Each structure stands twice: as C-alpha cells, then as structure tokens.
Amino acid sequence: MLNLYRKGAMLVVRLEGELDHHSVADIRVEIDEALEENLPEILIFDLANVSFMDSSGIGMIIGRYRQMQEQGGRVGFVGINQKIDKLMQVSGLLKIIPIIEGSEADESNKPSQTGNA
Amino acid sequence: MKVINQVKLEMLNDSKNEAFARVVAASFAAQADVTLEEISDIKTAVSEAVTNAIVHGYSNSVGYVGLDCKLMDAENPLLPVRVLEIEIRDNGRGISDIARARQPLFTTQPELERSGMGFTVMETFMDEVIVDSSPGQGTKVILRKEIGAAGKLPKKSVKSGVDAGSEAGGIDD
Ligand SMILES: Nc1ncnc2c1ncn2[C@@H]1O[C@H](COP(=O)(O)OP(=O)(O)O)[C@@H](O)[C@H]1O
Ligand SMILES: [Mg+2]
Numbered sequence: 001m002l003n004l005y006r007k008g009a010m011l012v013v014r015l016e017g018e019l020d021h022h023s024v025a026d027i028r029v030e031i032d033e034a035l036e037e038n039l040p041e042i043l044i045f046d047l048a049n050v051s052f053m054d055s056s057g058i059g060m061i062i063g064r065y066r067q068m069q070e071q072g073g074r075v076g077f078v079g080i081n082q083k084i085d086k087l088m089q090v091s092g093l094l095k096i097i098p099i100i101e102g103s104e105a106d107e108s109n110k111p112s113q114t115g116n117a
Numbered sequence: 118m119k120v121i122n123q124v125k126l127e128m129l130n131d132s133k134n135e136a137f138a139r140v141v142a143a144s145f146a147a148q149a150d151v152t153l154e155e156i157s158d159i160k161t162a163v164s165e166a167v168t169n170a171i172v173h174g175y176s177n178s179v180g181y182v183g184l185d186c187k188l189m190d191a192e193n194p195l196l197p198v199r200v201l202e203i204e205i206r207d208n209g210r211g212i213s214d215i216a217r218a219r220q221p222l223f224t225t226q227p228e229l230e231r232s233g234m235g236f237t238v239m240e241t242f243m244d245e246v247i248v249d250s251s252p253g254q255g256t257k258v259i260l261r262k263e264i265g266a267a268g269k270l271p272k273k274s275v276k277s278g279v280d281a282g283s284e285a286g287g288i289d290d
Contacts, residue, residue, distance in 0.1 A: 020139075021168045022132035028230070052139070052157075054164040059232035083157060090241050091234055 002027050004034045011040035016049040019057035028060050035067065043068050044100060048079025058091045065097060076100035118189040118200060122148065126184045128167075130175045130207070138167040138184050142203055145186040149199050149264040158242035159201065159262060165235040166205035166258045172226065174209025174256055182207050191263070199264040206257045212250040219248065 001023075003014040013031055017023070035043070043064060047053075065075045077099045080088055088094050124145055128134040142163040143156050151159075163184075170182045183206035191198040212218050219240070224233035239246045243260045250256035 018136060020135050020164055021172060022135050025132075052160065052164075054161050054168065055232045055234040055238050056168060058234055059230040062232060063230040086158075086242070087161060087238065090238055091232065 002030060004030065006038055006040070007044075009041040010044055011035065011038050011042070012044045012046055014046040014049065018052040019050055019060070020052070020054050021056035024056050024060040028063070031064055032067075035064070039071070041073050043073060043075045044078060045075070045097075046078045047084060048081055050079075050081065050084055053084045053087055055087075055091065058087070058093060061093060061097070118191055121188045121190055121199070123188070124186045127181045128184065130171045130180050130182055132168075132171055134182065135164055135167050135171070138182075138205075139164050141184060142186060145188070146201055146264075149188055149201060151201075151264055155262065155264065159203070159260075162239045162242045162246075162260050163203055163205065165239050166203075166260065169235055169258075170205060170207035170209065170256065172229070172231070174207035174211075176210070178209070180208055197265055201262045201264055203260045204257060205260070206255065208255040211252045211254045211256055212248070213252045215248050215250060 001016040003016070005012050005014075011034060013034075015027065019027070045061060045064075050057075061075075068075050075097050077094075077097055078101075080094075080099060122145075124141070126138075126141060128138065139160040143160050146156055146159050167182055167184070174180070174182075183204070185204040185206070187202040187204075189200045189202060191200050217223055219236040220233075221237040222233040224231040227233075236246070236248075239258070239260060243262050245259075245261040247259040247261075248256070249259075
C-alpha cells in the first residue's frame with residue numbers, strides 16, 4: 001500500500017505494510033507513473049509505516065534512485081523504523097540515500113521557507 | 118540433535134505465498150523462546166529464500182516450493198540451546214556457481230530490479246545458511262538459528278553491500 005503526494009519540488013511516497021517481491025510489483029508501477037507525471041526534483045520515501053521489508057524492497061528503491069539520478073534529481077528517506085533498520089544497514093542503502101529530518105521535509109513545502117531557513 | 122517439533126508444507130509458486138511462508142515460519146518459531154528481533158530475522162530470511170525459489174528457481178514455470186520447519190534440542194549440557202532449522206526447497210533451474218550466487222550484489226536478474234542481496238541478508242540474519250543446488254536439480258536452502266544462546270555467542274557484525282559492491286558492479290554512488 002502507498003500514498004503519494006506532492007510537496008513543492010518533492011514527491012513523497014508514503015509506504016505502508018509489507019514490502020516484498022509480491023507487493024513491490026504494483027508499488028513500482030504507481031511510483032513510476034507519479035514520477036513521470038510530476039517530474040519532482042526530490043523523491044522522498046517515507047517508511048515510518050512499513051512493517052516488513054526484504055531485499056526486493058531494496059531493489060525497488062535502488063531502481064527509483066537510479067531513475068532520479070538520471071534526471072539529476074535526489075532521493076531521501078524519512079521514518080526508518082526499528083523493524084527495517086537492520087535490513088537498511090545490511091543493504092548499504094543509507095550510504096547512498098540520506099535520511100531527511102521529518103521537519104525538514106515539512107518545511108520545504110512552504111514556499112516562503114525554502115533555502116536555509 | 119533431537120527433533121522437538123516439525124512442520125512440512127508445499128506451496129505453489131504464487132508470489133502471495135511469500136507472505137504466507139513468513140507467517141508460518143514466525144508462528145512455528147513462536148513456540149521456542151524467541152525475541153521479537155529473532156522473529157523478524159527469521160521472517161526476513163525465509164522471505165528471501167522463498168522469493169528466490171519463485172523468482173529464480175521457477176521464473177515462468179509452475180512448481181511447488183517446500184517449507185520445512187524444525188525445532189531441535191542441541192543437547193548441549195552447558196547451555197539450554199535450541200536450534201530452529203528451516204529448509205526451503207524448489208525443483209527449479211538450480212544454481213551453477215553457488216559461491217558466486219552468494220556474493221553480495223550478485224544477481225542474474227538485474228532487469229527485474231533484483232538487488233543481489235538475498236543471500237547476504239540470509240547470512241546476516243541467521244546463524245548458518247547451507248545451499249545445496251546444481252543446474253536442473255533444483256535448490257535447497259537450509260537456514261539455522263540458535264535460540265536461547267543470544268548474548269552468549271559473539272554477535273555477528275552487520276556488513277553492508279555497498280562496501281563489497283565496487284568489484285561486483287552493484288550500487289553506484
Ligand atoms: N532457488 C534458486 N534457484 C535458482 N537460482 C537461484 C535461486 N536462489 C538464488 N539463485 C541465484 O542466486 C542469485 C543471487 O540470489 P540473491 O542473493 O537472493 O539475489 P537476487 O535474488 O536479488 O538476484 C540469483 O540472482 C540467482 O541467480
Ligand atoms: Mg533474492
């Protein structure tokens with residue numbers, strides 16, 4: 001399950017439930033459609049409500065990361081929770097995709113506060 | 118080692134059964150004195166092996182994935198250690214070079230956005246991973262975890278895929 005919304009130059013993908021090979025198939029299609037439509041500068045994965053993830057989830061995230069890189073965009077995480085932390089460490093994903101503070105992600109929604117406020 | 122309890126199951130290679138296999142393994146493990154972290158480790162490792170059977174073993178053909186859960190007594194007079202052993206089997210295409218398949222970031226299906234981290238995850242999350250496979254002969258993966266020995270054995274350090282990735286050509290910065 002996922003929830004997509006635009007916040008200024010960002011597209012936030014809020015993922016929910018279990019991210020495995022089965023569930024990732026539909027999620028991938030939905031995110032790609034939204035990327036094509038919105039052409040965001042920044043893609044944020046909000047993982048706060050993800051209860052399970054395996055390496056198929058990692059593969060899906062890396063795929064979107066590569067796509068954003070090709071367009072000169074960036075990717076960030078919010079909400080890395082305890083249930084998926086170990087997998088995130090093992091995958092090495094946190095070394096290429098930074099964790100954005102929740103408030104920071106909120107701030108950039110307000111046009112008056114973009115930049116280094 | 119003495120077998121205390123055992124459950125055997127055969128599932129069609131439908132990707133919905135990845136979640137089913139995780140629930141079965143977690144429920145089976147719950148009868149031992151497992152921590153929440155151990156349950157989560159077991160679910161993740163089982164998910165990797167079952168997904169591999171479906172994605173790589175059978176790819177476009179139809180077949181059954183076997184899941185065999187065993188709880189054993191290590192019969193160690195010094196420590197009340199139990200061993201959870203989970204076997205995942207398929208009769209699919211098999212693996213020609215097992216050592217290479219186990220390398221972090223190695224995948225034969227990059228076009229399907231496989232990360233090549235499945236075996237690395239199994240090895241990190243379990244105490245022992247045995248792979249028995251050859252081309253055309255299917256694949257058997259045995260996952261073992263010692264229950265009740267936590268804190269008494271040296272903890273495994275978590276190594277990451279990106280560190281090992283440069284020569285395997287995986288994740289680029
Ligand atoms: N059950 C299986 N049957 C056939 N090949 C397999 C099986 N499991 C793993 N493999 C091979 O081992 C490789 C590495 O597996 P893994 O580490 O899980 O990475 P990934 O699934 O992302 O490719 C796979 O790409 C595949 O070539
Ligand atoms: Mg795999």
